[in-house]
Structures are given as C-alpha cells and as structure tokens.
Amino acid sequence: MPVRIVDVREVTKPIGSAIRNAYIDFSKMTSSLVAVVTNVQRDGRPVVGYGFNSNGRYGQGGLIRERFADRILQAEPGSLLDETGDNLDPDKVWAAMMRNEKPGGHGDRSVAVGTIDMAVWDAVAKIAGKPLFRLLAERRGVVADPRVFVYAAGGYYYPGKDDAALCAEMRSYLERGYSVVKMKIGGESIADDRRRIEAVLKEIGPHARLAVDANGRFDLETAIAYAKMLRDYDLFWYEEAGDPLDYQLQAALADFYPGSMATGENLFSHQDARNLIRYGGMRPDRDWLQFDCALSYGLCEYQRTLAMLKNHGWSWKRCIPHGGHQMSLNIAAGLGLGGNESYPDVFQPYGGFPDGTVVRDSIVTLPELPGIGFEGKSDLYAVMRELAC
Template sequence: MKIVDIREVTKPIASPIRNAYIDFSKMTASLVAVVTDVVRDGRRVVGYGFNSNGRYGQGGLIRERFRDRILDADPASLLNDDGSNLDAHKIWAAMMQNEKPGGHGERSVAVGTIDMAVWDAIAKIEEKPLFRLLADRKGREADPRVFVYAAGGYYYPGKDDTALCNEMRSYVNRGYTVVKMKIGGASIDEDQRRIEAVLTEIGTEAQLAVDANGRFDLETAIAYAKMLRQYPLFWFEEIGDPLDYQLQAAMAEFYPGSMATGENLFSHQDARNLIRHGGMRPDRDWLQFDCALSYGLVEYLRTLDVLDQLGWSPTRCIPHGGHQMSLNIAAGLGLGGNESYPDLFQPYGGFPDGVQVEEGHILMPDLPGIGFEGKSDLIDVMRALAD
C-alpha cells in the first residue's frame, strides 16, 4: 500500500464580491488529488482536498516542498502500525521535516490542503464516512446531525439593501436559522442601516451574525460594538487584526454579546495564545479555526486538546470555510457546527446532492471518505485532476 502520486491544480474562484478587507476578483484555490495503489469497488482510491476561500492557491509550495517529501519517503514509513492503512500523522510529519517552528504563513494552507486529501483517502480505504471513522477512533458516538449557518451578505457592485434582504430571505427559505453578513466595508451609518434592514426582513425566523473580517482598529471597534450591542446578534466576528489579542480582549468590555474569531489563526499555538490573551469567554464566544487553512486535521486535533486543557468545549467551535471536511469533523468530534456557503465559491461550497437544511441542521449522508463523490459538480472537477 502506498501513495503513488500527488497532483495539484490551481483553480480560479474569482467573484466581484468583497468584504471589509479584500475583494475576490482574482481569488484562486488549490485542488489536490492523493492517488494511492489501493482499489475499492473496482476503482483506485484517490483522496481529494482543497483550501478554503480567502487564501490563494498553494501550488508552488505543494509542488516544490510538500509533495516530494511524501513521495520520497519510504512507503512503509507512512502506514499505520499494522500496515492496513495510511497514517495521517506520519504523513504530516514527513511533510513538515526541515520546517522551522513559527512563521506559519502560507505553508499551513499547503499542508492543510494535502492533509484533507490524505484523510479522504484513509476513510475511503476503510470504506467509512470520515465522520464515523473519527468518532470510532475517539470512542464516541457520531452525530450525523450538524448545525450549519449561511454565510453571505458580501458587498457587491450595485447591491442595495433590497438585494441584501432578498439574499438573506433566500437562506431562511432554504432552512437556515442563522445568516451572516459583512460589515466594515462601508461607513458605520450605512452598515447600521443594512443591519436593520436585514433584521426587519428575517424577523424572528432567524438570527443575524455580522463579520468585520479583521478590519477595525480599537477606536472603530468600540464604536461598532456600542452600536451593535442594541441588536440581538448571533455573534460579532473578526473585530480586529487576528493577532491583536489585546484589542480582542478589550472588546469584551464594550460588547456583552457573543464574539467569534480564529479563522486566520493557523496553529494550536495561535489558538492557545488567543485563549490565554484574547479575552474570549467560553460561555458565549465562538472559535472558527479552519483545518484546511491550519495544517489540517492532524493539527486541529492538537488544537482541540489545547482547548480542552484551557477549559473550552469543542461545541464552541464552528469552523470557517464552508467545506465538507469541517462538516465531517463536526459530526465526528462533536463541534458546534459549520459554516456554509449556499451560493458562493462553487463547486467547492455546499453539501452533497440531495442534502437539505432543516431547522438550521443537515444530516450527513453515509458516503465513504469526506463525501465529495456525492456532490456531482465537484467530483467531476476532482476526477478530471486524478484521471
């Protein structure tokens, strides 16, 4: 049993949308196929992965560093103890040889993308959905019912309040009970008007979360917090720079509601520093670490261990990214839910065909691996790379 090839292609996911910090007019993503020599149901097992939106494709790092470290390793050194499957932890260690600690940068995205594909292959070799494999390994009961919220509400050329409200209404009509919109890309008065328009539109049918994408300095953050605290928001997300823990801690004094952050922290050390110094409150705040951007599930397991040591429940984790990998982690390891992009970043966002949102939750289908084969538009793109 061995990995015979690792293939990467950089794909455009460009869109005219923007948040408070970046636009997506030239956004790309890496798609990876980990090809094995294992055959299941007459087809060679291939694991697939891709990086989350907001970070660009990682083809250079994947092809120049991480791919060859796996392919050059002794195949037996990448297997589990009984040789019956690949070992994601050993493969991760092979990728990270000769890498200095710290300075995570973009390499965490490259490693996380390959790691996703490795776990997809491992679960397919065991002929199990990844969420059930993860639950079995943790000795817990998998819960196929996962909370999901709808992310959108981007700034868009010509998009007025009516269009924004229509977008949010469409999510509620599709079964979501929490919807999210962007703020910080306009004046505070304009954002307040947009928020009030959406709250009027959704009424008591859903809750609204707002996301500033790390835009605010302390003075602006305080002004927004004082404005926002009058509304029954689900959370106030990424208030300031993700590494400004002092700003994050200060916001707890001005914003009594729930805060959320973590999507731009890329290691268990970053997570530990956020909890130690960021003033996050385990009774109400949310952590959004995204395995696809932060060295993969191998590192995410370390992050969950750190959170446990610091008194945080995994149920306070709702990952960024809107991908099926985090859905599997949520169902298998008991996270609080997952982000969803019902209309954006296709074909990578969304769920397998036929999966519906009901009362803010989806039921995971019993598909081997991560379940990419159940999403017809996505698996077509993936198989084109593998074949």
C-alpha cells in the same frame, strides 16, 4: 500489497467573483485542488483522496509541488502506515511533510499542508470504507451524530447591491432552511452598516438570528464604536473585529460588547490558537472559535488545537469552523463540534453539501458516503475527477 501513496497531484483553479468583504475583493482568488493517489483498488479503480484550500487564501501550488508533495513521495512507504499496515497514518504523513521545517512561519505553508492533509484523510476513510465522520468518532470511542448545525454565510458587498438585494439574499437562506444567517460589515460607514443591519433584521424577523463579520478590518477605536452600535441588537455574534493577531484589541472588546463574539479563522496553528485563548479575552460561556483545518495545517494540527482547548476548559461545542466545506462538516460531526459554516451561493463548487442534502432548522444530516463525501457533490466531483485521471 502494502498500501502506498503513488502520486500527489495539484492544480490551481480560479474561484474569482465580484464580491468583497471589508478587507479584500475576491476577483483574483484561486484555490489549490489536490489528489492523493494510492495503490489501493476499489471497484477496479485506485482509491484517490481529494483536498482543497478554503476560500480567503490563494492556491498554494508552488509550495505543494516544490516542497511538500515530494517529501511524501520520497518517504519510505512503510513509514507512512498505521499500526495495522493496512492503511495510511495521517499523522505520519503530516510529519513527513513537515520534515526540515522550522517552527513558526505559519500562513501560506499551513494552507499547503492543510490542503494535502485533507486529501490524506479522505483517502484513509475511503480505504477503511467509512465516512470520515464515523471514522473520527470511532477513534474517540463514541457513536457519531450525523446531524450538524450550519449557518448561511453571505451578505457580501458587490457593485450595485442595495439593501433590497441584501434582504432578498437573506430571505432566500431562510427559505432554504437556515435559521442563522451572516452578513459583512465594515466595508461602508458605520451609519450605512447600521441601516443595512436593521434592514436585514426586519426582513428575517424574530424566528431567525443574524451574525455580522468585519473580517479584521477595524482598529481598536472603530471596533469599540461598532461594538457600542451592535449591542443595540440581539445578534448571533460579532465576528473578527480587528487583526487576528491583535489579541489585546479582541480582549478590550469584552468591556464594550456583552454579546457573543467570534474569531479564529485566520489563526493557522495550535500555538496561535493558544495565544488567542491566553490573551484574547475570549469567554468560554458565550464566544465562538472559528479555526479552519484546511488553512491551519489540516486535521492533524486541528486535533492538537482541540486538545489545547480542552486543557484550557473550553468545550469543543464552542467551535464552529470557517470555510463552509465538507471536511469541516465531517469534523464537526465526528468530533462533536458546535457546527459549521455554509456558503449556499458563493465559492462554488467547493462549498456546500452533497447533492440532495436538505437543511432543516439550520441542521443538515451527513449522508453515509465513504471518505469526506466529495463524490456525492456532482459539480465538485466533476472537477476533482479530472485531476485523478
């Protein structure tokens, strides 16, 4: 029987919390959870691919249910298969979703497509009976390294959180095996943020590194003022100082901040990523790119972004995706990226690793689970399984 997608299901779930960064609070945040159900049977059950959108963008149930899911289900089933006819072709499924869509308009649309795309790749790897990271490596003709660098993202503002609580949080990440941690800045005065940074640096000592993230809060004058302050410290990076589309602001910072900078998590297409490389003054010898496939049309589009980077002389090792999810973790291992973000304590159950995964010196080793490996994370799979029933 030819492989077919028999259903695409979505549910919007709350992931709200009292935390905030410099720009938004997460009290009303939601996420879309998608199941792509196929007619392929494994152990008497249909193969189901799962996906969800990354934190920081709201669930896209309306777009998924009213536009993109129907295009997949209405497509001629054979038009979605690979050359063998034994599996789905993610690029063909992606093309079906994007039929009759005009260029541009990136944002919520890219999140909806990226969420379904994640579920399609999960299904494809499960049908192949392989972890996604190994499938991706095989397509490149290389052997995958299951070890991936990860850093612990946190350091959010929330009511009543003082320096002692911030330092305790960062210390807990080190105790769990991380050697690079990240905290938020820009939500208080520059003097307060300097105090917070110095407190954390004292807490983590010389054997760990600190990254800081402004979440696009600053205008040029403030971004430069922070750059002058931050260059007093040996930081892992200075992240997203200004609006993600203000390439001139990003380029100007290079004159004031000689250390590493990071940005890209809020760019949702390979065209926007290309403009960052062309006009944003990013330096391929030290800066980091944080494009998140789950927010930017999925892995099919992410591979176009990677091809663009290669053409512009960038190593894929300079990519450390935003999001802290297992999809980007598999991509990092399968495509040889520089690492992946991790959220040890927030945005659960969607962030993190399969049960029993250990972080050592900021390195995790992916288990040999078919697909993306969601079934190995019990709290997440409990939510996903409800959608497949």
